[in-house]
Amino acid sequence: MPELPEVECLSRAVGKVVEGGLFEKARFLRKDLRDPIPISDFKRILVGQRIESVERRSKYMLIRTESGFGIIHLGMTGNIICQDSPKPAAPHTHAIFQIRTKSDQLQWLHYIDPRRFGRISAMKGHDLEGHDFFKSLGPEPLEARNLGTYLFQQSRRKKKPIKNFIMDGGVLVGVGNIYAAESLFKARIHPEREAQEVSLPSYNLLAKQIKATLRRAIKAGGTTFRDFKNVDGNPGYFRISLAVYDRTGKPCVECRSPIVSIKQSGRSTWFCEKCQK
DNA sequence: CGTGCTGTTGCTAG
């Protein structure tokens, strides 16, 4: 599920439940996901601490305490659900956190991740920029000002395709495969164009479309999280209507010519040959 | 029934 909008919505939903609460227990049903889980560090930083806030940086969800951050990445198939029971309910439940909310209710966050590409970690202190996970990340697309100019400058002498360029976390975070394709369609840029040959006006339009697409998805996702608390299945993500993603052969929403699919660096890309130059 | 292909992320080796 997770691209930036999903992680943003999930972080807000988790925050609503746990902010101001007490992180009482962490139970791990396995020792590693993509990487080993630093269980004792995690417990030291979280357990017994008040949860100050739940934040997001890139596609990482951050649980802030006075001591530092709990760090959770969902990989490709990760999810967190909030339940009334500490009992693992779904297959591939790998961690369960017990929270005593500020209104003194017990709640359990269940971390589920079939493919185990996700990550659970923790860091002492609050200097994100100094941490390995974050130090080489580019700006947040929704916070960056003059994003078009920035992308234009970063792209000079870069021959890689524009799609790979905007998905490069060192350039810009949070633009995954789905929203990269959608944003390029809306900006009418062919995904195989070399990053260096895209003009400043095109980057300005692209920046605008990246922001608009992400904002629209957050807005759509946000409304589905009202019942996040106590759900017992999934938190109800849904995908905003998409113009090109997974629409091979279907008519372009602008010109009706068929959407085509190609591979770039092993990932599928969809676009309209007529609209995107 | 099995076999093969696909996938929302991100790191690393070459």
Add this chain to the structure above:
DNA sequence: ACTAGCAACAGCAC
């Protein structure tokens, strides 16, 4: 500088 390969599993077409 850039891409292929890979991590481990589910869902689907055939």
